[in-house]
Amino acid sequence: MNRIEFLRNKxxxxxxxxxxxxxxxxxxxxxxxxxxxxxxxMKQTNSQKEVR
Structure with missing residues (x-):
């Protein structure tokens, strides 16, 4: 998330x-x-793991 915010600002x-x-x-x-x-x-993968 830090890298995403950094790139958005840049x-x-x-x-x-x-x-x-x-x-x-x-x-x-x-x-x-x-x-x-x-x-x-990654979010989707984690959501699918939680459902199982």
């Missing part, structure tokens, strides 16, 4: 400074997307 700063479509903003956004997908996948 992406916002980059986007405000260099633009939302700057290569650096896009790269950070993609890294954040990967982490969010991983987090959601």
């Amino acid at each position: 992406m916002t700063e980059i986007a405000m400074d260099k633009g939302f479509t700057s290569p650096e903003a896009i790269k950070t956004s993609q890294e954040l997307d990967k982490l969010l997908n991983l987090y959601e996948s």
Whole structure:
């Protein structure tokens, strides 16, 4: 969660400074997307384990 929050803040700063479509903003956004997908996948896995 710390890394997700860090990347959210970093992406916002980059986007405000260099633009939302700057290569650096896009790269950070993609890294954040990967982490969010991983987090959601882990949450789902844990929910399924609790049901069993």
